[in-house]
Amino acid sequence: MGALIPGGGALSMAMAAMDKTMGAKAMAEVIQSTDRLVESAKTGGFTVTKEGADPIIKVLEKFMEEVKELRAQLAIDFDQEPKLGEHDYGKRVALHMWEAANDERSPRAALTKLSKILERSRIALLIASDQYQEQEESARDIFRKMGE
Numbered sequence: 460m461g462a463l464i465p466g467g468g469a470l471s472m473a474m475a476a477m478d479k480t481m482g483a484k485a486m487a488e489v490i491q492s493t494d495r496l497v498e499s500a501k502t503g504g505f506t507v508t509k510e511g512a513d514p515i516i517k518v519l520e521k522f523m524e525e526v527k528e529l530r531a532q533l534a535i536d537f538d539q540e541p542k543l544g545e546h547d548y549g550k551r552v553a554l555h556m557w558e559a560a561n562d563e564r565s566p567r568a569a570l571t572k573l574s575k576i577l578e579r580s581r582i583a584l585l586i587a588s589d590q591y592q593e594q595e596e597s598a599r600d601i602f603r604k605m606g607e
Contacts, residue, residue, distance in 0.1 A: 483563055486572040493579035500586035512588035519581045526574050533567045536560075575605060 499505055537560040543549035561567060582598050 483568075486569065486576075489576050490572060490579070493576050493583065496583040497579055497586065500583045505587055507584060507587045509588045512584040516581055516584050519577050519584070523574065523577045523581070526570050526577065530567065530570050530574070533560075533570065537565075537567060571605075578602070578605070 496505075537557065540553040540557040543553045543556075559565065578598070578601055585598075
């Protein structure tokens with residue numbers, strides 16, 4: 460991933476693609492939908508058998524782990540400006556690239572939102588399949604970590 464930074468082209472293309480497919484507004488709507496899904500499950504608005512929920516929960520947890528790994532890699536790649544020289548132009552480009560990699564439309568921001576969507580979907584399925592009590596403490600820990 461770090462090799463993509465100097466050229467910037469791949470990063471720009473990825474950001475443009477994410478903005479077109481899942482812009483900030485679309486991501487916010489999906490997060491709201493997952494919140495409604497959790498509330499619906501809490502009030503009995505939908506139920507699912509443990510056998511039906513478990514494979515989906517397993518896939519969600521796999522994706523959550525992959526997103527966590529991607530977020531860690533992006534933290535390594537984008538926590539500091541790329542080294543593009545000590546001249547004024549290099550410094551300005553490095554700052555611009557760092558800002559683009561860390562703003563609300565960045566892959567990092569999208570992955571943070573995706574983490575919330577996956578976790579809330581997982582919680583909704585746990586509640587709907589009556590497995591939530593077993594997992595409630597685990598969910599609290601995850602939400603605490605999301606806030607960090």
